[in-house]
Amino acid sequence: MKENAKKITQAHGAGGRDSAELMRDVFGKHFSNNILDKLEDGAVLPWNVAARPVVSTDSFVVKPIEFRGGDIGKLSVCGTVNDLLMMGAIPKYLTCGFVLEEGLEIATLERVVASMAATARAAGVLIVAGDTKVIESSAKANEGGGGLLIGASGIGSLRDGATPSASNARPGDAVVVSGNLGDHHACILSARMGIENDIASDCAILRETTDSLLDNGIDVHVMRDVTRGGLGTVLNEIAALSDVTVELSEIDIPVNAGVAAFCGVMGLDPLYMGNEGKMIAIVPKEQAARAVNLMRATDTGRNARVIGEILLPSERDRNLVAMKTKVGGTRRINALFGEGLPRIC
Amino acid sequence: MKENAKKITQAHGAGGRDSAELMRDVFGKHFSNNILDKLEDGAVLPWNVAARPVVSTDSFVVKPIEFRGGDIGKLSVCGTVNDLLMMGAIPKYLTCGFVLEEGLEIATLERVVASMAATARAAGVLIVAGDTKVIESSAKANEGGGGLLIGASGIGSLRDGATPSASNARPGDAVVVSGNLGDHHACILSARMGIENDIASDCAILRETTDSLLDNGIDVHVMRDVTRGGLGTVLNEIAALSDVTVELSEIDIPVNAGVAAFCGVMGLDPLYMGNEGKMIAIVPKEQAARAVNLMRATDTGRNARVIGEILLPSERDRNLVAMKTKVGGTRRINALFGEGLPRIC
Numbered sequence: 001m002k003e004n005a006k007k008i009t010q011a012h013g014a015g016g017r018d019s020a021e022l023m024r025d026v027f028g029k030h031f032s033n034n035i036l037d038k039l040e041d042g043a044v045l046p047w048n049v050a051a052r053p054v055v056s057t058d059s060f061v062v063k064p065i066e067f068r069g070g071d072i073g074k075l076s077v078c079g080t081v082n083d084l085l086m087m088g089a090i091p092k093y094l095t096c097g098f099v100l101e102e103g104l105e106i107a108t109l110e111r112v113v114a115s116m117a118a119t120a121r122a123a124g125v126l127i128v129a130g131d132t133k134v135i136e137s138s139a140k141a142n143e144g145g146g147g148l149l150i151g152a153s154g155i156g157s158l159r160d161g162a163t164p165s166a167s168n169a170r171p172g173d174a175v176v177v178s179g180n181l182g183d184h185h186a187c188i189l190s191a192r193m194g195i196e197n198d199i200a201s202d203c204a205i206l207r208e209t210t211d212s213l214l215d216n217g218i219d220v221h222v223m224r225d226v227t228r229g230g231l232g233t234v235l236n237e238i239a240a241l242s243d244v245t246v247e248l249s250e251i252d253i254p255v256n257a258g259v260a261a262f263c264g265v266m267g268l269d270p271l272y273m274g275n276e277g278k279m280i281a282i283v284p285k286e287q288a289a290r291a292v293n294l295m296r297a298t299d300t301g302r303n304a305r306v307i308g309e310i311l312l313p314s315e316r317d318r319n320l321v322a323m324k325t326k327v328g329g330t331r332r333i334n335a336l337f338g339e340g341l342p343r344i345c
Numbered sequence: 346m347k348e349n350a351k352k353i354t355q356a357h358g359a360g361g362r363d364s365a366e367l368m369r370d371v372f373g374k375h376f377s378n379n380i381l382d383k384l385e386d387g388a389v390l391p392w393n394v395a396a397r398p399v400v401s402t403d404s405f406v407v408k409p410i411e412f413r414g415g416d417i418g419k420l421s422v423c424g425t426v427n428d429l430l431m432m433g434a435i436p437k438y439l440t441c442g443f444v445l446e447e448g449l450e451i452a453t454l455e456r457v458v459a460s461m462a463a464t465a466r467a468a469g470v471l472i473v474a475g476d477t478k479v480i481e482s483s484a485k486a487n488e489g490g491g492g493l494l495i496g497a498s499g500i501g502s503l504r505d506g507a508t509p510s511a512s513n514a515r516p517g518d519a520v521v522v523s524g525n526l527g528d529h530h531a532c533i534l535s536a537r538m539g540i541e542n543d544i545a546s547d548c549a550i551l552r553e554t555t556d557s558l559l560d561n562g563i564d565v566h567v568m569r570d571v572t573r574g575g576l577g578t579v580l581n582e583i584a585a586l587s588d589v590t591v592e593l594s595e596i597d598i599p600v601n602a603g604v605a606a607f608c609g610v611m612g613l614d615p616l617y618m619g620n621e622g623k624m625i626a627i628v629p630k631e632q633a634a635r636a637v638n639l640m641r642a643t644d645t646g647r648n649a650r651v652i653g654e655i656l657l658p659s660e661r662d663r664n665l666v667a668m669k670t671k672v673g674g675t676r677r678i679n680a681l682f683g684e685g686l687p688r689i690c
Contacts, residue, residue, distance in 0.1 A: 057475060087387040
């Protein structure tokens, strides 16, 4: 670390002149737009009066802050926008709250902010309100430099007629996944452990993929991005909320060869690994092949495939998630219990 | 600290079963409502289609987490709701993101969550979406127990015809403050330094006070809550955005006797101290007396008074904030520079 690199100090969080300079030179420079530039306590949103608002919120903590395929800024926009997309909303606006640890290099912060701005532009959303706080540095952060947390909320408008919901899975539906599982989790763990490999985070906006389904008349019952807790946990939530059983086919679950090898060495299960650019769509079985083809025509859905089906609730165990294994057995898939695997967020 | 008190662990943030239990037993128990209980990735909001949405966002970090007059939960709701009120919005919905440090006692978390829920009910807002992350404990936090950060966003609907804005102050306007300055800041500093006194935070929802002005036809040009950075900083922002000069009268600025004594001993200036339940309203001079009377009829505006006026931009120094002192001089009031005084947030 350079001795004279500019760093975040408590003065940047005190609400006075240093805070204002940080606003202007870092946040304002990259986020500038007609609404944010008013510098009010909040933002009045232009709004199509016929549309219902949809909101989502998430907090982002990841170390390292910058990783192969993204950084915490890109991650915060992708995660928040993807949650709106999963609700059948058109993402419109973002708010963000930064919590900066004393000692954070301002150059690092600016890279993260620029990355957020670029991701927001690509996603077609405006950052309309924000806030910054500075906290004391923890001893651990001192070893590796100041930390950074981002809280983000998203506001979108509900698409006409869109009703995807985690409680809408129905017996006879197919479970489609948009691509390979485990990339983000394996990337972050590799970076933490100093392991050199080519695994990049899948961190991405899923808009093209959700649009391809909804614009083409697929009757999507459920959409969920497969983040923290992994596919196993997400499917257990859906099974419980929809009161159904889910049956997966292990052989159909796509995992990148490098990630599969990494998982093999580390004893990790891709079913419980977090992703930041993968989703499942649960659709009527007769539309599944078309849904897969539509998704495959998009960048973020290139490796889409059907990985399972929705069954009636099982008599003995109503909301079971089970998996037919490669060797022909059946394995119960529980929600993630305890930590399960090395934590990344 | 009890040896066997239940504490937050990394498993509570892993997105699996322990996370789900925390959701159900702490957050769900206190925040339960028809929208949040759907457990989707986001929330579809019921909406009066004629109203424009207004959003605000803030992050809350305060130590101690619980203090005389409030706690971080109450603070997060008050701060977010007050920002909406200052925009002329009717607060409707809140989202919240919790960042929990390992080791936080679950009983403490539950008290904070219950306090948020009670404050939200009193403010008439629904908590519609949330998120929880767990981070490693810092060495400093270990000394005093796990920490807790809250990020919150608020969504409100713009009142018919309401246009208060920090750029709307006009020469001839009067500056009205809703009550005594410095209480919150002095309370937090006292708690940090182990000083025993009766100073309580002013942490409060300002809705009754803003409603009293807007419902009774006061033509409010600017409303701002006087938080981080204090009155001096807020007025400098308004002077710059409205291109005016502000002249305060020191003798009229209300400060509680206990707080004034505390400030005297500590060498603090109430003009730069943060408040969590105080606002200024800038209104036409001829409506100022009525505005003060309306505010005084409310709980959070009991000590309202006129403290200054808006003048034409000064020729030498366009956006000056000045104060006539008690001894008859004039003092320039700059925005807070550097840290200025012991930090509380």
